Amino acid sequence: MFGMILFTQWKWSRLTLLPLVVAAFALPLFSVQRAGNPQTTPWEARQLLSSLESWGVAYPVLATTIALFMAMTAWSADHRGRHVYALSLPIPRWHYALQRFGAGALLLGAAVIALWIGALFAAGTASIPAGLHAYPTAIAVRFALALFLAYAVFFAITAGTTRTAGYVLAIIGGIIAVQVLLETAGVHVALIPFIGDRLILWPGPLEIFSGRWMLIDV
């Protein structure tokens, strides 16, 4: 049964997933464009790091995009068919959801492997100034964790009902509204930064997305 779910998810997602996998392979290669300049100057290392830092934003963005797409694809057919197929199966719901989750996660592996190979290739071909090091495996591991985490979050949201999604949106909107009202009333409470910090700083769930995404670094 898992094979059939995997096959159908592959069929539904391949047209979009394949370009994203290619993007994951190409991203590290694009990020080292500035490396290998034969005009070695004292500023080259700094310019290279600054260029890599700019490209670094693309890694979490790509991870989020792929994860969102795969999570939506995993449930879209069930939503359209009002879950009749799933309900007709002689298995508990958690078992079915686990197989959907597993099939999506397996397909995400292709993007991780593509990025790892791209990073290894980029690190191998780029001329890296003395004192800097390439981290192809570390960046691939980090990309994998970010990708699976984003996938799990979006999968949980899309697995729920429209009402659940509404609750999530209402909570986010409520926080923004409270912040605006407090500011209007002259009460300076940094509610959004506080919540943002709890999410982004360790041990918050989105901590893996923060920090430096540098293929080459000190």
Next chain:
Amino acid sequence: MFERHRWAVAALVASMMPAIVTAQDTTALVRRLHQLELLRHSAAVAVARAESARRERLDTVRSGALVIVVRPGEAALVRQASGVAWTRLDSLYGDEAATLSSTPMLFFLLGPPRPQVAHLYPVIADSAATSVDVAFQLVRAASVVIREKADTLVANWTGPLSLPEVPAAIEHARVYVELVTAPSVAVRRCYAGTADACAAALGLGEGDPAVLGYDAAERRALVAHSTDFLGRLRPAVDACTLGSDSACLDVLHARGFEPPLSTDARQSLVRLTLVSGGRRALGRLAHGVSRSLSQRFALAAGMPVDSLILAWRRAIIEARPKPVTIAPARAWTALGWIVLMGLVAFRSSRWR
């Protein structure tokens, strides 16, 4: 008649001699200099007022030692910004910031013609500038003024602005990158922990900076990378690239060169010196004309220059940018969140 006058003048000079000798006393001299400085300040403010009255009605905004001449319509904005700017300047430069009182500034927004007031240091901001932007411009302009008041040796050494408004952590992280990448033997030895090498890398070494900072191959590379406008140096450059180290030294001495570590690194040392030396540190650093740079740093920081440089190196090493590698604890935390989110999805209310 003439002879009589000559004796009269001689007698007058002789009667004033004790007063002249007294005036050479250091304390009296300092007091007179201080009075002179106050008079100069009053004169500058008076000139500003006179110009203001003659040309266009302008207001004067004061905050700490900042004196800013401004159009009445922009006074509220500048008043708000100057408070923030002064707090920042006072914390950056300590007592040296007080010298700004003798240099009134002229603030105006881009767009309308500049107020017709000469002699004032101009501070310009965009017409849509907020008080934060104006405060930034005021700090920047005041930094330039303070730099101009320092003697040339220190001003040239620190670079374009005395102390830019960059958080210390970011500045130190940049310097760390230089410390591991700059093509200089002194920088590599500095990274390994030698105080003398750090001094050479920062341009504070006692001796020929070209020899202290770079080895022969690095000197050759340095010459090879700056081959514009050679002129009479062409033969020496050719000899240098063919392997003559003395030719490389000749070229570098003739053309001049920067120390191996950039102005960011040097400014971070100044910042540390001010922290160590207290509010009067910048004054001791910027005006100790008779001493070498390293002696001035020692005097300003209140500690031997080696200790200061090693403290600086420690701060830089500690600010190493966090690389992409993740600690196991963080990886496990991420995995934990993945499992938790998965469980949320498996326990969804859709089929209940």
